[in-house]
Amino acid sequence: MAEGILLVISAPSGCGKTTILKQLMEKISGLEFSVSHTTRQPRVGEVNGVDYHFVSQEEFLALRDQQPSGFLEWAEVHGNFYGTARQEVDALLAASKDVILDIDIQGAEQVRKNADPVTVFINPPTLAELERRLRGRGTESEESLSVRLANAEKEMAAAKNYRYLIVNDELGQAVRDLQAIIAAERRRRNTPQVNRTVART
Numbered sequence: 001m002a003e004g005i006l007l008v009i010s011a012p013s014g015c016g017k018t019t020i021l022k023q024l025m026e027k028i029s030g031l032e033f034s035v036s037h038t039t040r041q042p043r044v045g046e047v048n049g050v051d052y053h054f055v056s057q058e059e060f061l062a063l064r065d066q067q068p069s070g071f072l073e074w075a076e077v078h079g080n081f082y083g084t085a086r087q088e089v090d091a092l093l094a095a096s097k098d099v100i101l102d103i104d105i106q107g108a109e110q111v112r113k114n115a116d117p118v119t120v121f122i123n124p125p126t127l128a129e130l131e132r133r134l135r136g137r138g139t140e141s142e143e144s145l146s147v148r149l150a151n152a153e154k155e156m157a158a159a160k161n162y163r164y165l166i167v168n169d170e171l172g173q174a175v176r177d178l179q180a181i182i183a184a185e186r187r188r189r190n191t192p193q194v195n196r197t198v199a200r201t
C-alpha cells in the first residue's frame with residue numbers, strides 16, 4: 001500500500017486557513033488533519049485534542065527535547081510554541097492516509113529538509129482585508145493583532161518557496177482550488193514513475 005501524501009499548508013494569521021481546511025475535510029475522504037501541540041491559550045470554542053493539544057511550556061519542551069525529538073518540526077510563532085508530533089504523522093502516513101500539516105513558514109522549512117511534502121501557501125486578497133478578517137474574528141488582543149499583522153508580510157514573502165499558491169478571496173473558490181491540488185497530487189502519486197519521464201530521442 002502506498003504511503004500517504006504529506007501536505008503542508010501555510011498562510012498569514014487571519015487569512016482563512018482554518019475555515020478553508022474545515023470545509024475541505026467535509027468534502028474529501030482519506031484526509032487527516034494533524035493536531036499540533038501548542039503553548040498558546042485556547043480560544044473560545046477551541047477543543048483540546050481537536051483544534052490543538054494545549055500543553056504547558058514544560059510539557060512542550062520535554063517533548064521537544066526527547067531523543068529523538070518528539071516533534072517532526074516545531075517553531076516559536078507569534079510568541080508561542082507550536083509543534084507537530086512525529087509519531088502521530090508517521091502512523092497516519094503508514095496507514096495510507098493523506099495528512100495535512102497546518103504550520104508556519106519556519107515549520108515548513110524544517111519538513112522540507114526531511115521529507116518531500118506537497119506545499120501550499122494561502123494569501124489574503126490584500127493586507128487590508130487580512131486585518132479586517134483578523135479583527136472581525138474577535139479573538140486577538142490589540143497586542144496579538146499587531147504581532148500577527150507585523151509578521152504577515154514576512155510570511156507572504158516566503159510564498160515563493162511553496163509548490164502552490166491560493167488566494168483566499170471567495171471562500172468557495174479557495175476550497176475548490178485546494179481540492180483540485182489534492183486531486184492532482186493523488187493522481188500523480190498513483191501514476192507509475194515511467195509515465196512521468198520525458199522520452200528522449
Ligand code: ADP
Nearest residue numbers: 013014015016017018019133137168169170171
Ligand atoms: P486563519 O486560520 O488563517 O487564522 P480563520 O480561518 O480563523 O483564519 O479566518 C479568519 C476570519 O476570516 C474568520 O472570521 C473567517 O470567518 C473569515 N474568513 C475566512 N475566509 C474568508 C473569505 N474568503 N472571505 C471573507 N471572510 C473570510
Ligand code: 5GP
Nearest residue numbers: 013036074075077082083084102103104107
Ligand atoms: P494560531 O495561533 O492562529 O492557531 O496559529 C498561528 C500560527 O501557528 C499559524 O501560522 C499556524 O499555521 C502555525 N502553527 C500551528 N500549528 C503549528 C505547528 O505544529 N508547527 C508550526 N511550525 N506552526 C504551527
